Amino acid sequence: MKRILLAALSLALAGGLLPAAPAGKMIQIKGSDTMVNLVQILAEDYMGKTPGAAIAVLGGGSGTGITGLINRTCDIASHSREWKPKEIEQAWKKGVTPKLFVVAVDGLSIVVNEKNPIDQLTMAQVGALYRGEIKSWKALGGSPKPVSLYGRQSNSGTYVFMQEFVLGNKNYSADMKEMNGNAQIVEGILQDEGAVGYVGVGYLYDENHRIRKGLKVLKISREPNGDGFLPTDRAAVESGAYPVSRPLYLATDGRPKGDAARFLSWIVGPEGQAIVEREGFFTIGGGKYKASNDRNFQ
Amino acid sequence: MRKKKRNDLKEAAIGAFFFTSGILAVLVLIGIFLTLLATAVPAFREIPVGKFFGHSRWDPTSPEKAEYGLLSMIASTLLVTAGALLLAVPIGIAVAAYLSDVAPWRVREVLKPVVEILAGIPSVVVGFLGLVLFGPALARLFHTANGLNALNGSILLAVMSLPTIISISEDSLNAVPKAYSEASLALGASRWQTLVRVKLPAALSGIVAAVMLGLGRAIGETMTVLMATGNARSFPRGLLSSVRTMTADIAIELGEAPYFTTHYYALFAIGLVLFVMTFAVNLAADVVLRRYQERER
Structure with missing residues (x-):
């Protein structure tokens, strides 16, 4: 994280101090902490291949990025949730017309300790767990251990996504432990046999690209008697059969032009998508996301 | 000229x-x-003061209804701080007494700088230790599911406030005039009796000031508790429940709260409550310390 900030800072400095650089203007990208690693790696790779391109990437949370685009303090906002109606309204008021591009798909995975006998849950059950309506794993057919909830903090796009998408816009249980990042949730679950947590798929693997020892990723089904799918199943995420998946966006003010347009079309192209996959996210595939991207480029 | x-x-x-x-x-x-x-102050245009201090549910970004009740966080802050003092005060005074009265010169010359270095450890590092080391250990010790609780925060804050308590207590023990202990020893009191009945009472106001400065440090510490206590919003049910302190809440939410909204003002109101608390503690420490210095003159 620090390394990324430092890189972004030095880029920002370099951009500010060297106005003679051939590219002219630097592209500022701000927003989602879930996406900051991915976007930074995409930017570094793109800059390595494109002489003169200058891109600075900052985190801060999806809300920060969207506010940045509305207030014109960044050129591209990265966000892992949809725009709220209030934000769209603010954007229109300021004459900003956001154009959204899906650059990757994130499968949020529901994870428990490997000692937990449960393998599959429905969306409704996950929601009930996080609303605090189910206090013991026994109610779900597990061992009589108390449920201990792990989640992100309210400044995280993942927190908001879960709340809207899985909890049905209801309050989180007040007993949820609010951890300072995906990695801390994983640390918590590894120690806690009654734990359940939600993290991005990128955080499930160890350095050998295997699921970390001590974690169990749950199958999730949309309907009570439906088939469950794993977030690590590419086909299930891309087809939308895995229910807890979400598109990750980069948004511009109006149709992208110049450097920003070239960078965006490189990301959704084969080279960018190969990096997306390598970083543990899912590619956008050839379906509805590609269609909406193509529409917004024109 | x-x-x-x-x-x-x-x-x-x-x-x-x-x-x-x-x-x-x-x-x-x-x-x-x-x-x-x-x-x-603008926070209280929309939040009734009674509700701010009297209600225990805090959820400003709730999709159902924004709630601004500070009570659980005040309780959590006091709980974690009280736990820290319970651990740090006896240990701190014991170490100070050891350093000033018992330790040979050589040990003292090594131990004192070490204690002072302890003060320089960054709070994130202490917090990380709480997350990966003390947390699991506490979970095993108390047979709880996890160790992300108030006790973990208390232990870490105790470690962080020890240098302040030790160093100032030791200074005040050393400032007790030599004549006091010489007189006590000459009357046939043992070294233990001299320490407990003569030197400690004589240095008491300095020790009280040391404890209060340590307390101020503990109340205001952010990163450590943010990482180690689990940050659950519910009202604390004891030292083994996960708690969210006021400082942790400000750190979590201030980055995301839109400017000039009730949420933004409310976070500054928490800041004000914290400021008043630490200011009162520091002021009290100052008054006690001054009284002590006047008496010595």
Whole structure:
């Protein structure tokens, strides 16, 4: 994280101090902490291949990025949730017309300790767990251990996504432990046999690209008697059969032009998508996301 | 004659420089207080004061209904701090007494700098230790599911406030006039009796001040508790429940709260509550310390 900030800072400095650089203007990208690693790696790779391109990437949370685009303090906002109606309204008021591009798909995975006998849950059950309506794993057919909830903090796009998408816009249980990042949730679950947590798929693997020892990723089904799918199943995420998946966006003010347009079309192209996959996210595939991207480029 | 005049001028300039430096700290303090006050007060246009201090549910970003009840966080902060003091005060005073009265010169010369280095460990590092080391250990010890609770925060804050408590207590023990202990020893009291019945009472106000400064440190610490206590919003049910302190809440939410909204003002109101608490503690420490110095004169 620090390394990324430092890189972004030095880029920002370099951009500010060297106005003679051939590219002219630097592209500022701000927003989602879930996406900051991915976007930074995409930017570094793109800059390595494109002489003169200058891109600075900052985190801060999806809300920060969207506010940045509305207030014109960044050129591209990265966000892992949809725009709220209030934000769209603010954007229109300021004459900003956001154009959204899906650059990757994130499968949020529901994870428990490997000692937990449960393998599959429905969306409704996950929601009930996080609303605090189910206090013991026994109610779900597990061992009589108390449920201990792990989640992100309210400044995280993942927190908001879960709340809207899985909890049905209801309050989180007040007993949820609010951890300072995906990695801390994983640390918590590894120690806690009654734990359940939600993290991005990128955080499930160890350095050998295997699921970390001590974690169990749950199958999730949309309907009570439906088939469950794993977030690590590419086909299930891309087809939308895995229910807890979400598109990750980069948004511009109006149709992208110049450097920003070239960078965006490189990301959704084969080279960018190969990096997306390598970083543990899912590619956008050839379906509805590609269609909406193509529409917004024109 | 001319030389004298130049010297006078120099004197005046130096005097003015020191006066400005001295007054600067006061101005900064007043400035911070006024800014805090001005940004905190608008919160109460929408949040009734009774609700802010009397309700225990805090959820400003709730999709159902925004709630601004600070009670659980005040309780959590006090709980974690009280736990920290319970651990740090006996240990701190014992170490101070050991350093001033028992330890051989050589041990003292090593131990004192070590204690002072302890104060320099960054709070994130202490917090990380709480997350991966103390947490699992506490979970095993108390047979709880996890160790992200108030007790974990208390232990870490105790570690962080120990240097302050030890170092100031030791100074005040050393400041007890030699005649006191010599008289006590001459009357046939043992070294233990001299320490407990003569030196500690004589140094008491200094020790109280040390404890209060340690307390101020513990109340205001953020990163450590943010990482180690789990940050659950519910009202604390004891030292083994996961708690969210006021400092942790500000750190979590301030980055995301849109400017000039009730949420934003409410976070500054929490800041004001914290400021008043630490200010009161520091002021009390100062008063106690002054009384002690006057008596010694």
